[in-house]
Amino acid sequence: MSLLIEGRLSLEEKLxxxxxxxxxxxxxxxxxxxxxxxxxYDEPDIYTLEDGESI
Structure with missing residues (x-):
């Protein structure tokens, strides 16, 4: 049982x-x-500056 507690404490310390x-x-x-x-880079350019509303 103490090995489980030690492992948990070690993991908590790292985290x-x-x-x-x-x-x-x-x-x-x-x-x-x-x-x-x-x-x-291999994706097609499907959007332009004229698409949508300006921000």
């Missing part, structure tokens, strides 16, 4: 530790250099 959140610049850098959105 609740002070891990800093990434900054906006770090997230933008990851999006630009992570190649996650490269599939969008």
């Amino acid at each position: 609740l530790s002070n891990i800093p959140y990434p900054s906006s610049n770090e997230l933008m850098n990851l999006a630009e250099n992570g190649h996650l959105f490269n599939f969008l």
